[in-house]
């Protein structure tokens with residue numbers, strides 16, 4: 001009985017699980033093809049979660065923390081699992097955001113949000129250009145971000161699965177520039193992927209992420 005109970009606890013406490021996509025694999029066609037979405041979500045994201053759970057299992061004191069808490073406080077994570085939490089926790093957080101900020105019904109940012117974007121970047125198009133340029137400039141794998149940093153919108157790229165949370169920033173939009181995110185359809189044409197990506201951006205969610213930081 002005790003054995004069964006402990007198994008049950010492990011199952012309940014296993015903190016991270018793969019959520020279903022909020023749309024079908026082919027919903028973002030032709031910008032992102034169904035096969036890429038399926039492999040990206042079911043294989044890549046699932047693997048980050050499995051490896052994050054493996055790392056956390058070695059340190060029961062980490063079990064009840066959210067992935068955001070783990071990343072914000074990355075330097076306090078025990079050294080033997082710190083790199084695993086950075087890479088796989090980052091992978092989990094980054095992809096969870098990525099799925100949510102895409103949609104087949106892109107919409108438009110509100111006037112309030114646009115005026116904040118204009119204040120910082122000049123225009124929405126200029127902001128997009130910077131995010132594309134940062135994605136192009138990221139050598140190898142990484143992400144191009146729109147974050148809130150000290151209350152202000154900011155763009156930059158990170159390598160690998162490094163999360164802006166690790167530098168105290170809040171990511172509100174991030175584009176995956178790992179080859180697994182676009183290679184089947186775009187091959188070496190990362191610029192085309194980055195430019196096309198804007199037609200599947202979920203402005204409503206990005207804006208909600210921005211508002212949540214203010215409150």
Ligand code: MN3
Nearest residue numbers: 044176178181
């Ligand atoms: Mn990815």
